[in-house]
Amino acid sequence: MTDLLYVAALVILANVAVSAWRVLHGPARADRIMGAQLIGTSGVALLVLLYLIHGSSGVLDLALLLALLAAFAAVGYVKSRSADGAGDPEVAGGEDP
Amino acid sequence: MIADAVTVLLIGAGLFFFVAGTVGFVRFPDVHSRLHALTKADNLGLGLVVLGAALQAPDAATVLKLVLVWLLTLAAAATVAQLLARSALEDGAP
Amino acid sequence: MxxxxxxxxxxxxxxxxxxxxxxxxxxxxxxxxxxxxxxxxxxxxxxLPADRDRLRLHRLPAILPRFLWGSLSGGLDVAARALRPRMPIRPGWVRYRSALPAGLPLVALGGELSLMPGTLAAGTREGDLLLHCLDVGADVVSSVAVEEQRIRGLVAP
Structure with a gap:
């Protein structure tokens, strides 16, 4: 099974590469941070696969940490986009879609 | 033995959703559609990979920790998707 | 309080x-x-001030199976649309007037809808929930109403 797990890890790594392309090319700012989100999700999956390969449950703590950091990165990005840097994107108002 | 086969199947299904989500993330024409692909497909893929790993876990504590990984990413995806969708809207995405 | x-x-x-x-x-x-x-x-x-019960989380297990099923079909739906060569999507916006109280209940509904097939919540405007839909031709409003009923069971009176 270990060989199959390594193949799976390679597929996930290919996802990371594609996400990195989105981070570089956008076009919207939100696209770039979404690419970073996908790198986070892929990284968590990669760590879970590494846990299966090596059987060390400390890797799962890393997976939790990465999931947490990816979420906070996105929240930080959204907050930085509002005028006072504190907010809720809803308060900004704007045009109807 | 059966657990191994089910694990391989679940991880395979998880990879399918990862790849499909990433294809959508590349192909879809606007920011919000791309966010659909990211939120739904990639997190489902991760959920299936975690489920496959849970079948191999040696004890209940590891299963709980894997469940925690999955719950955290799911809650984060549902919240972050709403925030990013709104933020992209305020930035003037159609 | x-x-x-x-x-x-x-x-x-x-x-x-x-x-x-x-x-x-x-x-x-x-x-x-x-x-x-x-x-x-x-x-x-x-x-989040601990002054009153906002969501009844002990009711969560009751809606979990339906939620997991929705999440699975949401993933399948978006995967099928992404992988088909013709890419059958018609993205657009739908406004939905929810009867749920603003704040946490509405955010919970938005979060759930964002994992269900075809919908993505982007907060509210003038009290209406803004939903981005992958296919505006589908009957979005009635499926959103079903999810809203489910979340209603979680909201403390």
Whole structure:
């Protein structure tokens, strides 16, 4: 099974590469941070696969940490986009879609 | 033995959703559609990979920790998707 | 409204349980866990005042199977649209007037809808929930109404 797990890890790594392309090319700012989100999700999956390969449950703590950091990165990005840097994107108002 | 086969199947299904989500993330024409692909497909893929790993876990504590990984990413995806969708809207995405 | 000791105790129990999962129930870490759970309870009270019950989380297991099914079909739907060469999507916006109270219940509905097939919530405008749909031709409003009923069961009166 270990060989199959390594193949799976390679597929996930290919996802990371594609996400990195989105981070570089956008076009919207939100696209770039979404690419970073996908790198986070892929990284968590990669760590879970590494846990299966090596059987060390400390890797799962890393997976939790990465999931947490990816979420906070996105929240930080959204907050930085509002005028006072504190907010809720809803308060900004704007045009109807 | 059966657990191994089910694990391989679940991880395979998880990879399918990862790849499909990433294809959508590349192909879809606007920011919000791309966010659909990211939120739904990639997190489902991760959920299936975690489920496959849970079948191999040696004890209940590891299963709980894997469940925690999955719950955290799911809650984060549902919240972050709403925030990013709104933020992209305020930035003037159609 | 002052903080309710019962709700603070519930939150403390939740954080303590999280600590136990993270440390695999190791006994020698318990004093640190108690301190961490107390600090987390205080932080959570600062961020979301513990003055009243907002969501009835003990009802969550009842809607879990339907939620997991929705999440699976949401993933299948978006995967099928992404992989087909013709890429059958018609993205657009739908406004939905929800009867749920603003704040946490509406955010919970938005979060759930964002994992269900075809919908993505982007907050509210003039009290209407803004939904981005992958296919505006589908009957979005009636499927959203079904999810809204489900979340209603979670909202404390």
């Amino acid at each position: 002052p903080a309710s000791p019962l709700i603070l105790a519930k939150r403390f129990a939740l954080f303590a349980a999280l600590w136990l999962v993270l440390t695999a129930g190791a006994l020698d870490g318990l004093p640190f866990g108690a301190a961490a759970a107390a600090a987390a309870t205080w932080t959570s009270h600062r961020l």
